[in-house]
Amino acid sequence: MSASASSPRPSPYTNAVLIRRLFGLAWRYRADCLKVLGLQLFLLLLGLSGLSFTGLGIDYIRYVLAQREVIGPVIPFPVGPLGLSLPPSWPPLQVVGLVAGAILSFALLRAVLNFSYTIAVNRLVQERLVVDLRGEIYEKLQRLSFRFFDANTTGSIISRVTGDVQAVRMFVDQVLIQVVIMGISLTIYIAYMARLSVSLTLACLATTPVLWVMSVIFSRHIQPRYAANRQLEEGLIHHFVESIEGAQVTKAFGREPEDRAAFDAKNDAMLRQQQGIFWRVSLFSPAVGFLTRVNIMVLLGYGGWLVIQGQLALGAGLVVFAGLLEQYSGQVNQVATLVNTIQQSLVGARRVFEILDAPIEVAAKPDATAHPRLRGEVRFDNIGFAYDGIDPVLRDIDLHVPAGRCIAILGATGAGKSVLMSLIPRFFDPTQGRLLLDGIDARDLRLDDLRRNIGIVFQESFLFSHTVAANIAFGHPDATREQVERAARIAAAHDFIMALPEGYDTVLGESGKTLSGGQRQRLALARAILLEPPILLLDDPTAAIDSETEHEIFTALDNAISGRTTFLVAHRVSTLRRADEIIVMENGRIVQRGTHDALVRQPGPYLKVARLQLIDAGEWSASPETGGAA
Known part of the structure; x- marks a missing residue:
């Protein structure tokens, strides 16, 4: 086998693609995002204002003490941010009260805006994004064919609609918004620190490149582990759903201990996987914290020396710089959480987009014809069907059913009976040939019109x-x-x-x-x-009904079937003989067709089935004229 044939197909969901699509998702709610960012920017400016006034207050107190010759030589009158100057003629106590009042006002305003920010974020991600995204996924699931549900377990679908949607939410409020806020904040902090002292800024931020390298390495190692964790969680949910649905079988066979052991094994596997993730996150976070503490050490050493040399003010210089560096370090400390959240979000986003991008195999054409009421004529024109496009389930089906006729279908399990009927309401489309209803290709009819013309009773009834x-x-x-x-x-x-x-x-x-x-x-x-409906599809409707009830139902259904095109999958001769025509299927082909009386007179699979059932019912007599039929 060639290398190209054996190598796995590359995933279309690279990190770059996922991030671009997540940004596109957030763009739908750009007005709310801008509101959230505007509030956060205002909060940032209020924080800087409070910090600047704190430094100004400290320098003013030093100035007053110097004026009174309490501490060393006389120092110049302090100037606040943006050239703001305190009233020099006011008594010191009044000036200090003014500064303290300004700081308190900033704090109160920040508290109010923090509340507004929290409400705005919750409205964006919980009341709009999550609700809309879940609705979009649910609407897509309604339009997907049975093939999708055959390929994906119930647990997988539940996991994607719940946990993975929340992972996408985390990207918007904990990654996208936070990254923008972090970028703005760090830019302002660095610019402000550089304005105070370029050399001190360069010295304190020397560890930043090391931090980014660590983040890239951590990101590459942690994402595959989050993907594996989601798979384990999906398996756990699937096992749980099956256990609930199969509780009667489990109890009937006394398999509760084994079922619990299997659940515990899956639970423990997920726990071990999470422990591995937590262990790596727990190492990364302190490493980031240590680097930020190194910055504080440099600040105290080099910054203190600059103050002593008179190159940097104590309050508006060193104290404000320390506050800025603390805010900067706080933002940088979030890198560990941010990188961790990004990886969770990308894993969840991939699984959500797999549903949203799943091909809709059965859909109405844009120019589909409206037919609110059909007569019920059905024609299978050289129909073939294969789930995978390779191994056929139906082969060369040619069958014309005039409106109002009842067709019974007999065949062993896997013969293609249910698939044949599933083509009529377009649960699947044929891979070969055409299905015609009243002479119109089913693919040219509006899908909702088509299905409203068909009444269906499945083999397993769901209520x-x-x-x-x-x-x-x-x-x-x-x-x-x-x-x-x-x-x-x-x-x-x-x-x-x-x-x-x-x-x-x-x-x-x-x-x-x-x-x-x-x-x-x-x-x-x-x-x-x-x-x-003009067309009835009955997939073995009497399988779970006793003979007496079967007789009652079909006696009552005679009027309902009359005048309607009916396809009836059945295994009981008592049911089959009610049809106008019977077709017998084997390996996806029609191998016999005719009435009950005709089929019991010719060798074939129908005669074998009829002989066994009629002998048991005492209705069979070995007659040369009838071929053995009663």
Whole structure:
């Protein structure tokens, strides 16, 4: 195998691509971001003003003491920031009170603005970005085909909609905004410090290049570990979801200890992975803190010498410089947290964008034709289908079903029965040939119109945690109670519904598990019947129903099926013989077709199935004229 063939395909989600897209996401909320940045800039200026007035106050006190010959020689009258000068004629106590009042005013204003800043950030990331992004992901999931859900576990999807969206949120409020704030702050701090003393600034910031090198190395080592941690978390969620859904099976086989052991193993693996991450973060943070402390040591040594030499004022010089350096160090200390958050955000963003970028395999064309009501004619024109585009599941299907005909489908597991029916509502599109409805290619119809013309009962009926009436009316929410009850009567569900505690207003448990399999199936039948669609798809609807109930349902369904194109997957001859025509499938192909009476007179798979069932029912007689059929 060549190197090009064996090498893995490069991921389209490089760090540069992810960061660019995250910036694009934040750009949608640029007005809110600018508001947050404006508040933070104002807070920064207030902090610098308070610090400058503190230095001015110290120098004024030194000046007054020098005037009174308390400390050494006379010093010049202090000048504040931007040339601001204190009133020289005021009594010293009044001047000090003015400075203290100004500092207090700055502090109070900062407190108010800090509150406003917190509210603005929360409104941006929690009330807008997170809500919008989750809604966007959910809307995309609604449009993705079954292939996506087959390839991704429930735990993976839940993890992406919850934890990974929060990771994207962290990028906006804890990375993007903080990086901009940090850039502005550090620029102002460095400019202010350089204005006080260029040499002292260069000496104190000599460790900064070392810090950036450490950050790059840390970033490269930590990102793969966060990616692995997300995978472990996804596996843990998946195991948890499966354990809840399969609790009945676990208890039935007494496998609770093994299930708990498997959960503990996944939990411990995730814990060990997190410990590895925390250990590296715990080493990086103190290293950054140590470098910033070195800056303070340089400040006290070299800065103190400059004050002694008279090259730097004590208050407006050294004290203000120390405050600036402390603020600078505080910002730099956030680098460890920032780098850590960036890596978490990039891992989460990659998983979110994988959903948002997932191809929509089944979509309506922009110029799709509107057909609110179809007659129900269906034609499979040389249909072929393969999930992976290589290994065919359906092969050379040519089948014409006139409107109003009932077609039953028989075949072993994996023969392609359910896939064949899934092409009609376009859960998948054929990879070969065309599906025509009323002579129109299904891909040329509006998707919502197409599916409103089709009533479906799946092999495993899913019910929502809502009332019985709401479940029946799911596809027709405007239906009246009379319409709902009529559909339930046709599906032989009305009697057992009325026996429930609150009848049609009874709230079902999760997935309708409080009902029997037969009851769930009858509600699903009622849900399909209520639409009064021209096409009915029944995927083995009587599999979970006893023979007596089956007879009741199909006796009642005769009127519902009449005049509608019906595709019926079934394995019971008692069900199959009701169809106008039966097709038998093997390995994705139609190998037999005809009525029940015709098929039991010719060798083939249908005769084998019919013979076994009819012998058990005592309806088979070995007759040369009939080929053995009763």
